Amino acid sequence: MVTTAAMAETAAMVGEPARAAMLSALMDGRALTATELARAAGVMPQTASAHLGRMVEAGLLAVERQGRHRYHRLASPAVARMLEGIMAVAGIGLRQAKPVRVGPADAALRAARTCYDHLAGRLAVGIADRMLERGELELSADGGAITASGEAMLGTLGVQAHPDHARKGRLFCRPCLDWSERRPHLAGVVGAALCARCFELGWVTRIDGSRALRVTRAGEAGFAEAFGLAPGD
Amino acid sequence: MVTTAAMAETAAMVGEPARAAMLSALMDGRALTATELARAAGVMPQTASAHLGRMVEAGLLAVERQGRHRYHRLASPAVARMLEGIMAVAGIGLRQAKPVRVGPADAALRAARTCYDHLAGRLAVGIADRMLERGELELSADGGAITASGEAMLGTLGVQAHPDHARKGRLFCRPCLDWSERRPHLAGVVGAALCARCFELGWVTRIDGSRALRVTRAGEAGFAEAFGLAPGD
DNA sequence: CCGAGACTTCGATGCGGGCCGCAGCATCGT
């Protein structure tokens, strides 16, 4: 009885075209802003805001404030599994039907750039992804940590990745939401050290002094060896 | 766009307390009548009927007419997986919260009985379950079939299970919705032959001439050997 | 053939909630 009420409440969140469109747009794991989600759902921002508030309340979404933006993402893998289950019954091929272009149009910026003192763009997200799936990096609710194997791996690159190197007022390791990819990359002291080391090794160079980076020939080989990243990533 | 509409429509089916209660009551794989589901949901039969019609239309439920009853069950395992996913997000322990007693109160009838010329009750449903999971029996939309391995297994019991034995006007093998268990058991020519053979072997005897059956000592051993059923089943 | 029970359809009612216009905050850029 009371149990089915909770189930209905959860399902009702998905049972609204606007909310379903927003959730579907988030199914690739990215975090999008309220305005972007409003466009994806075809509603006004106020309407989207109300929906997002409800979905956060219901535990479907997690929200992350960053400046004047509020990035929304699926609260857990369980939510993604639920949505896949619903799509399977709805007879939808699991093709995701949303390009939802976000961020800068500049291809070079999207590929690789700096974010303050650390790497960003597809390159940085790719690095974080690999470290996560190899158990070298762990992300928690509000922070992150380099594991022992991660410390060893970074050590071979010449990056000191021990928490003792954290200075006062600086988080040692933290996730930073990538502006163009909308997925976390590596920041904090470790992210800065890795970025500096990449410059030292000549793996990346600045494109005409902008934030955009060019991956050198040595960098392609280095990133491929250290993180298994193909040149396109 | 159009894809998310279908997803919303499907989710909206679950997003109603009454429908959620009905679906939850069906999650154990049984097939229940409209009236039973109305009671489970706490609504009038007319309301339940409308809900059930919508859910059949949406592909969530399958309906099976039998006399003046209409048995409703989940349309596919995908629906059950979807509901489990929703429950997981809703924070509900996967405990099913409905006893929903159905059928006869007589314990003997519920355990084992005849249904016209074949076996019924927990015993018969258990037999069908084992044959299904061992690939000896296959059920399709409107009928069923004994596979080669199933024919061999039944042969060792002395039951001829080849389709040539089907007589005119009699389906060789068909599923029959069990009255008390609300799940399919084996009927048709094969079901009748198996039942007759169980009597021959002395595995079951009628209890004082009623439909209820008693499983003999030899029957317990026989059913355990042939179908892996514990005495309780 | 007739009555009881299971189930459905139709129609009317009422409530919940999506949606947007407008206004109020917070933050960023110049």
Added chain:
DNA sequence: ACGATGCTGCGGCCCGCATCGAAGTCTCGG
């Protein structure tokens, strides 16, 4: 300090739909 931008809260309109009463269809049992 100013306007621009991203986001949220409020009030009101309106559509959709869940619900139930009453009546019709089908099936079973005698």
